[in-house]
Amino acid sequence: MNTQRILSFAKKDLKLLIREPASLFLIVLFPVILTLVFGVAFGAIGGDQSASYQVGVVNMDKGLYQWSQTFVETLTTTEILNIQVYADTESAQKDLNQGKLQAVIVIPELFGESCNSFFTAPDDPSSWLEATVELYLDSGSLFATQAIPPLIQQMLVMTISGDQPSPSIPVHLGIPSLMEAERLTMFDYMAPGIFAFAAIFLIMTVSQSFTVDRERGLLRRINTTPATSAEFMVGHAVSNMAAAVVQVALVFVMAFLVGFSTRAGAAQILFAFVIVTAFALCCVGFGLITASVSKSPGAATGISFIFIMPQMFLGTFVSAGFSSTAQAAGRVVPSYYVTDALTSLLLRGAPVTSPTVLLDLAVVVVCSVVVLVLGVLLFEKYGNA
Amino acid sequence: MGTAENEIVIDNLTKKFEDVIAVNELSLSVLKGELFGLLGPNGAGKTTTINVLCGLLQPTSGSVTVGGYDVSKEPKKVKKLIGVCPQDTAVFPYLTGRENVEFFGNLYAMPKETLERNVNALLERMGLTEDADRRVGKYSGGMRRRVNLVMALVHDPVIAFLDEPTVAMDPQSRRAVWDFIKGLNNKTIILTTHYMEEAEELCDRVGIIDYGKLIALGAPDQLKEKFGAENLEEVFIELTGRRIREGA
Numbered sequence: 001m002n003t004q005r006i007l008s009f010a011k012k013d014l015k016l017l018i019r020e021p022a023s024l025f026l027i028v029l030f031p032v033i034l035t036l037v038f039g040v041a042f043g044a045i046g047g048d049q050s051a052s053y054q055v056g057v058v059n060m061d062k063g064l065y066q067w068s069q070t071f072v073e074t075l076t077t078t079e080i081l082n083i084q085v086y087a088d089t090e091s092a093q094k095d096l097n098q099g100k101l102q103a104v105i106v107i108p109e110l111f112g113e114s115c116n117s118f119f120t121a122p123d124d125p126s127s128w129l130e131a132t133v134e135l136y137l138d139s140g141s142l143f144a145t146q147a148i149p150p151l152i153q154q155m156l157v158m159t160i161s162g163d164q165p166s167p168s169i170p171v172h173l174g175i176p177s178l179m180e181a182e183r184l185t186m187f188d189y190m191a192p193g194i195f196a197f198a199a200i201f202l203i204m205t206v207s208q209s210f211t212v213d214r215e216r217g218l219l220r221r222i223n224t225t226p227a228t229s230a231e232f233m234v235g236h237a238v239s240n241m242a243a244a245v246v247q248v249a250l251v252f253v254m255a256f257l258v259g260f261s262t263r264a265g266a267a268q269i270l271f272a273f274v275i276v277t278a279f280a281l282c283c284v285g286f287g288l289i290t291a292s293v294s295k296s297p298g299a300a301t302g303i304s305f306i307f308i309m310p311q312m313f314l315g316t317f318v319s320a321g322f323s324s325t326a327q328a329a330g331r332v333v334p335s336y337y338v339t340d341a342l343t344s345l346l347l348r349g350a351p352v353t354s355p356t357v358l359l360d361l362a363v364v365v366v367c368s369v370v371v372l373v374l375g376v377l378l379f380e381k382y383g384n385a
Numbered sequence: 386m387g388t389a390e391n392e393i394v395i396d397n398l399t400k401k402f403e404d405v406i407a408v409n410e411l412s413l414s415v416l417k418g419e420l421f422g423l424l425g426p427n428g429a430g431k432t433t434t435i436n437v438l439c440g441l442l443q444p445t446s447g448s449v450t451v452g453g454y455d456v457s458k459e460p461k462k463v464k465k466l467i468g469v470c471p472q473d474t475a476v477f478p479y480l481t482g483r484e485n486v487e488f489f490g491n492l493y494a495m496p497k498e499t500l501e502r503n504v505n506a507l508l509e510r511m512g513l514t515e516d517a518d519r520r521v522g523k524y525s526g527g528m529r530r531r532v533n534l535v536m537a538l539v540h541d542p543v544i545a546f547l548d549e550p551t552v553a554m555d556p557q558s559r560r561a562v563w564d565f566i567k568g569l570n571n572k573t574i575i576l577t578t579h580y581m582e583e584a585e586e587l588c589d590r591v592g593i594i595d596y597g598k599l600i601a602l603g604a605p606d607q608l609k610e611k612f613g614a615e616n617l618e619e620v621f622i623e624l625t626g627r628r629i630r631e632g633a
């Protein structure tokens with residue numbers, strides 16, 4: 001492969017993205033405007049959603065064990081909470097950081113004794129033994145941070161004071177991560193999905209670029225030169241990955257300007273660039289498939305939505321308000337894994353070595369390779385003439 | 386390998402598209418350094434022949450040798466030798482004239498200095514220097530066709546296929562392109578056209594094809610003499626029985 005040819009193809013495509021108003025809008029202005037609009041519209045607005053939540057319980061109670069057992073049983077009776085018992089806080093926290101749990105409850109050693117002190121002298125707070133149930137929340141889930149704490153509080157009161165809830169009990173709910181979570185806005189929860197959302201539209205620009213070049217006779221003309229298909233495709237991949245990097249940078253800048261709060265450090269942000277760039281390859285593949293079956297640029301625009309819509313609705317911030325079934329269906333689209341990884345990195349503060357994040361990257365890379373190879377093969381056979 | 390004198394050899398070439406025979410047992414040779422005109426009305430098979438010569442189409446039967454290489458067997462070697470100016474203007478409208486030409490020069494992996502020198506020289510000779518840094522989308526039709534031609538020749542190919550390079554040009558632009566083509570020394574060129582005066586002006590020899598078959602071959606003067614005609618158009622009408630007119 002000749003670098004001069006590859007760079008020549010890439011430079012030509014980047015000039016197209018910059019100089020053609022429609023491409024410039026889709027690739028650069030659209031994500032920026034989208035980020036701005038959503039940032040302004042949802043920057044300070046919360047939300048409410050009823051669903052079921054995965055909650056981990058670590059029971060450290062060493063004393064009057066039946067109290068903590070009753071508490072766990074009470075938690076289990078609610079349909080909203082799916083309780084999973086953990087032996088230690090560390091493994092529960094690990095699952096929380098990877099988005100497998102929406103909350104972790106840590107029952108303290110003195111829980112039973114504290115409950116008993118209330119039971120023996122409910123009207124004498126001075127004799128109560130104070131204890132704190134720690135509640136760790138998934139800061140990557142807006143609904144979890146809002147819905148779970150009052151539920152747990154309610155279950156706690158029910159456990160200790162029974163059918164006649166007492167306004168005051170000796171066991172308190174400690175929420176170390178809630179202070180941070182409360183500062184997050186709706187936009188903060190949407191932002192990871194916006195990165196994937198922006199890249200999805202590469203499908204349309206790639207398919208249009210190929211079909212327009214084919215219609216203008218440029219692909220045939222290029223076929224009369226020594227440039228190989230591999231150089232041609234690599235050139236396209238390079239330019240579109242560069243476009244994706246610019247998109248991510250612009251969305252980051254715009255997101256921060258409108259107040260995006262993230263727990264991510266430099267490594268996580270760098271990883272965000274990597275996974276979106278890998279996803280861009282997948283979009284190039286979908287664009288090639290679209291161009292292969294489209295007879296005209298107009299048809300390419302329409303057909304590209306067959307790939308754009310599922311990615312957009314099932315795999316980006318759009319799916320946040322969907323049913324759990326729809327959210328589960330999102331696992332079939334690569335954009336889901338981009339959003340999931342970015343949510344873990346940017347909101348949950350998961351390290352780049354987190355298994356969930358690495359698994360997401362692996363899925364995106366495998367999907368990208370498969371879709372790109374399929375796209376290249378189809379385009380070689382049906383689209384390049 | 387082909388013979389030393391013959392740069393292009395078409396041997397019994399047939400190209401079919403389903404039931405349509407576009408080129409029918411065509412055989413001819415083009416000498417090294419010769420400017421050969423392939424004439425015929427629309428649909429005669431000129432462009433199909435060019436497409437086979439530059440490797441875009443595979444022959445149904447017969448063989449084609451360009452620069453000593455069989456096009457079907459060694460297309461990569463052929464592509465390094467040739468420059469192709471397509472009939473329909475194929476340019477990137479969002480690139481400038483200079484960028485379009487440079488882009489194709491880069492596809493031939495030309496050294497930067499040589500590329501720059503060739504681009505400037507060719508744009509100058511085609512009268513495009515002033516507009517070289519404007520986007521081609523803003524060019525007139527004639528200017529686009531001139532850029533289209535320069536893109537085919539920027540890498541200084543030894544063999545050029547010019548498929549109706551002056552179609553739809555005004556007389557002044559056409560004359561400028563003729564002068565340009567006349568100045569292309571040491572190249573083997575196949576020029577397709579259905580402008581007979583263009584063929585008379587430029588070509589060393591011409592081949593007239595109709596319905597994919599070669600119906601006459603020779604120098605313009607030889608053909609005129611043979612058919613007792615005043616010009617090549619009369620020869621053509623005599624042979625094909627139909628008037629050549631653009632868009633016919």
